[in-house]
Amino acid sequence: MGELNIYRQLGIKPNFSEIARRYGFDRHTIASYWEEGGDIDDGRCRRTSGFDRHRAVIEEKAALPGVTKKAVHEFLLHRSGDAGLPGYNAFTHYCRTRGIAFSDPGGPEPHPRFETPPGRQLQFDWKESLSMRSRRGELFEFNVFTATLGCSRLHRFVYSRTRTTDDLLACFTAVIRSLGGVPEEWLTDNMSSVVTFSGGRRARSERVLRFAREAGFDLQLCRPGMPETKGKDESANRFLSRLAAYDGDFEDEAELIAVIAHIEARSNAEPNDSTGVPPAALFMREKESLRPVGNMRLLEDMVGDVREQTVPATMLVRAAGREWSVPRKCIGRRVRVIAMPGGQIRITMAGELVAVHDSSQGTRKVNYTEEHYADAISGKARFADADIRAAARENLELLDRMGGAADE
Structure with a gap:
């Protein structure tokens, strides 16, 4: 034609x-x-599409504020289990021809690309004040720490409830541990956990500077009015926008953290627009140029009191003189428990954040979350036909009335 x-x-x-x-x-x-x-009718207009069976979900997700076509396509690949689902170009054509509208955000302001040699720079920031609801309607308000290597564009995303200096240093240690090395220069903007202002002048946090010196990297700040100097990490927002498609489609905090990990893995497996190579592949070369990690235990001690424990059948670990729950999958495994000065208790297993508690909230000796407790009793025969969540709440209330004494 x-x-x-x-x-x-x-x-x-x-x-x-x-x-x-x-x-x-x-x-x-x-x-x-x-x-x-x-x-000319070649019959193609009458063919069914692989997306037809998912059309109701596509239209539902497209109506969510801020969601993009790429986010919904990734969501379908993740959730549907449909091995024959067509690619992204076919998805955009499907949405266009079916009149399914999205409110894709406009592109960023143009600026020249700035390249750095391997191992030189890591850019970091917060994706802050996010809020999403679970399938049960529970509201989760959280932040995601984002870090991007300047050469390979490898992304690291770390879930965090708050954005304190405690949280920032915990994210630093998580990134160093996952990279297996330390980039020479770490670049960020005027985030409050790093910078304070006095008399119109910027001052970097002494605690953060001490951590940087011990870890062996230089902490650099973007020039005022030029946030685009860390534009490689700003691209992380493009990947994290895919979170919007999961609003109302996750069970609890643990699954939300797992979704963020899935998005991170996908962001590192997709070819980068600038390099044309997946970041995970380029990182295998850049990793050789990272500075070696010194005393990791010392770095963790600068964040808070660190202990390694084996999780018992009670699913409770000890920190700050009290006991805190972890997911059922941790039973019999070694975990790292970090009690931070601000009162937060962070628990990781094999480098993965599995639980977060706040010791400043309440004084109970034994602290189970409803999700962890429900997970624990779900396999018990006497709860097989019961509302697991309701049973968990009832048992936790009884535990509170008993003064927090655990029934071993």
Whole structure:
């Protein structure tokens, strides 16, 4: 059709036989289209799409504020288990032809690209004040610490309830542990956990500077009014925007953290727009240029009181003179428990954050979250036909009335 339209514009009569041979049509069909201006029906418009069975979900997700087509396509790949689902280009065509509208955000302001050699720079920031609801309607308000290596563009995303200096240093240690090395220069903007202002001058947190010196990196701040100097980490927002598609579609905090980990893995597996190579592949080369990690235990001690424990069948670990719950999957495994000066209790297993508690809230000796307790009793025969959540709440209330004494 495009070729025939060009012939029309040039005032040239085409060779119908030659066009029919190249495109696989009868020459009379080509001639009829030329003479009558009719469309050529090759049957493709009547084919069903692999997205048709997911159309209700696509329209539901498209109506969510801030969600993008890429986010919904990634959500379908993650959740549907449909191995034959077409690619992203086919998805955009499907949405366009079916009239499914999205409110894709506009692109960023243009600025020149700035490259750094391997191991030189890591850019970091907060994706802050996020809020999402679980399937049960429970509201989760949280932040995500984002870090991006300047050369390979490898992303690291760390879930955090708050954005204190405690949280920042905990995220630093998580990133160093996952990278297995330390970039020379860490670049950020004027985040409050790093910078204070006095008399119109910026001052970097002494506690953060001490950590940087011990870890062996230089802490640098963007020049005022030029946040684009850390534009590689700003691209993390493009990947984290995919979280919007999961609003109302996760069970609890543990699954929310798992979704963020899934988005991180996908961001590192997709070819980068600038390099044309997946960040995870380039990182294998950049890792060789990172500075070696010194005393990791000392770095963790600068964040808070660190203890390694084996999780018992009670699913409770000890910190700050009290006991705190962890997910059922941790039973019998070694975990690291960090009690921070601000009162937060962070528990990791194999480098993965599995539980967060706040010791400043209440004085109970034994502290189970409802999710962990419900997970624990779900396998008990006497709760098989009960509302697990209701049973968990009832037992936790009884535990509170008993003064927090655990029934071993």
